[in-house]
Amino acid sequence: MPRLEVLQEGNVRLRPVSLPDDIDVAWAWYQDVETLALSQRPGTEPLSRDRVARMYQYQAAHGEFYMIEIQGAIGVQDAADSPSWHPIGDVMLAPDTLPIVIGVPAARRRGIGRRVLALLIARARQLGWPTLQAKEIWSYNEGSRRLFQSAGFVLAATGVDPGGQPYERYRLDLRGP
Numbered sequence: 001m002p003r004l005e006v007l008q009e010g011n012v013r014l015r016p017v018s019l020p021d022d023i024d025v026a027w028a029w030y031q032d033v034e035t036l037a038l039s040q041r042p043g044t045e046p047l048s049r050d051r052v053a054r055m056y057q058y059q060a061a062h063g064e065f066y067m068i069e070i071q072g073a074i075g076v077q078d079a080a081d082s083p084s085w086h087p088i089g090d091v092m093l094a095p096d097t098l099p100i101v102i103g104v105p106a107a108r109r110r111g112i113g114r115r116v117l118a119l120l121i122a123r124a125r126q127l128g129w130p131t132l133q134a135k136e137i138w139s140y141n142e143g144s145r146r147l148f149q150s151a152g153f154v155l156a157a158t159g160v161d162p163g164g165q166p167y168e169r170y171r172l173d174l175r176g177p
């Protein structure tokens, strides 16, 4: 796989995940019950460090896997002239799946997800992909559904996973202007 570049727009950037270092950063995000219910499935227990490591290794091997970083800290007055970059989540880009997690709850609903998605759509176009897809968004995950809809994704399918959980699938056509 070719070496990944940092994708940046203003104070949001996607930095290729660095293993194993980023596992310890991410581990904290996967202790939160609400984050787990939205990104994994309802009732998921906090993940062990090993489980996060396996998840990160899998995602790094199956797509372009990035840490979402913002410059300056959320909720902290930043006095520095050149604030440093802080990881707040992760996202994997593959043609048929686009799992995104903003792991720091205070960083949600500030338009960051939308900016991350714009960077990834541009990247997918650069790679010449015909479509992008968010494979399984739990139907109760209004934030995620709204995020993809707002970026132009359209409902492509609905289904129920083997555990009985209803999901929606969204797709974006990248052909044409």
Ligand SMILES: CC(C)(COP(=O)(O)OP(=O)(O)OC[C@H]1O[C@@H](n2cnc3c(N)ncnc32)[C@H](O)[C@@H]1OP(=O)(O)O)[C@@H](O)C(=O)NCCC(=O)NCCS
Pocket (backbone or CB within 6 Å): 035, 038, 039, 089, 099, 100, 101, 102, 103, 107, 108, 109, 110, 111, 112, 113, 114, 115, 136, 137, 138, 141, 142, 143, 144, 146, 147, 150
């Ligand atoms: C889902 C997630 C990636 C969205 O990113 P975000 O930065 O919070 O979203 P944004 O602020 O860019 O908002 C994008 C749109 O979604 C809407 N939205 C975001 N969170 C919402 C929520 N909880 N409820 C309702 N609408 C929501 C925004 O109002 C905005 O809509 P608009 O474009 O019509 O104004 C983020 O909230 C997150 O990581 N959540 C936890 C994990 C998760 O659910 N991951 C997705 C798994 S499929």
